[in-house]
Amino acid sequence: MARIAGSSGPRTEEAIRRAGLSLITTHGYAAMSLRQLAAMVGIQQGSLYNYFRNKQEFLFDLIRSHMQDLHAALEQALLPEGSAAERLTRFVEFHVAYHIERSQEVFICYSELRSLEPENLTAVVAMRRDYERRLSDILEAGRESGEFRLADVRMATLAILAMLSGICNWYRPDGRLSKEAVSRTFTGMVLALAQGGADPAALPQPANLNRLAARRQ
Amino acid sequence: MARIAGSSGPRTEEAIRRAGLSLITTHGYAAMSLRQLAAMVGIQQGSLYNYFRNKQEFLFDLIRSHMQDLHAALEQALLPEGSAAERLTRFVEFHVAYHIERSQEVFICYSELRSLEPENLTAVVAMRRDYERRLSDILEAGRESGEFRLADVRMATLAILAMLSGICNWYRPDGRLSKEAVSRTFTGMVLALAQGGADPAALPQPANLNRLAARRQ
DNA sequence: GTCTATAGTGAGATAGAC
């Protein structure tokens, strides 16, 4: 990480970005000092101010630019039409892939909202709402068409997003599971959740299982 | 919050606890200053050191004592026997109730693990593993008995816990939803997820629904 | 148990030479 002379520019910018992501993910924004950050990049602490006006602006830039990337990528991935199950599958596949690919950014976007100053927070929350809505719309469409059985679309939205976003807390590229296995499994679980058929009372006993099956036909 | 004279003792201790929970939830451990904490309690900053040796110990006490409470409460709530669906239902009901009742502690236990020093972290992670295992065992039992259809018990465990723990990020006592409604809805979603029947390919069309129902009988 | 006062440290941010 050390550096030789008075060089660089855009290379430094990218290095600061990556080091910042790493440090904030590990220790949190408040606990990360600019001295640490500079050391990791291999420059002096004062030099950082050629790249941002202050620490808060650095955080906001990280979060905002990531949210923009996320939106742009989602736009590409969403199906314009198709059954709700197909659209939901596509959404989950995208979400999982993105969360695995860019887990640090994603994690920070959830965990460091509290560290944003009010004005900056407002901007980010608006983008976030927009994203949640994409999922809500799919669930709502499925509920109306009868493909999905959901007691509450809002809660289902939050539940699914929490479940998917949790992936970036435990997924490790060198772990037991491949990206594909995770994607497949979560797609299955989310679809099962959405398609429901689970009245808590309905399924435990075999007798009830029969009733349910009959109702479905 | 202000106080009158040189009084108190255990009352102060409880006040510090509550103020700490609130501040850490809102701003995070690293961003909370002991001056803030003292001000919220209505004492001077130096007086805090009658209640802990340093800031880290305060955090660790909060987290550890909460984990102990959680384990004790879970012990009471778990069913010793019954079908996997019944046991899972009970687990979810407990989990939701607890997360709603003590959302600050729960949130901190997830979000401030990073702020624990290595030794303290080790202790907490062990307790956490133990808790996850309670859920894994239920899912595994259900998978073996054929009640549940799960591609991967470990991922299902993590998915369910993430989904449930997410509740403390958005639930508001004065909001649209009652505790009971949340509990019922999440129980339903978790059971649906566990009981599966969701090969991504299998369920969109009604034709496949029939096959599924037939197989279940 | 609480207060006031302060030691000692490390933080974010700025100034000016190269």
Next chain:
DNA sequence: GTCTATCTCACTATAGAC
């Protein structure tokens, strides 16, 4: 664009009177 040097401030933690 980077460096060195430094300002200013807030923080954790301690000491000692009441």
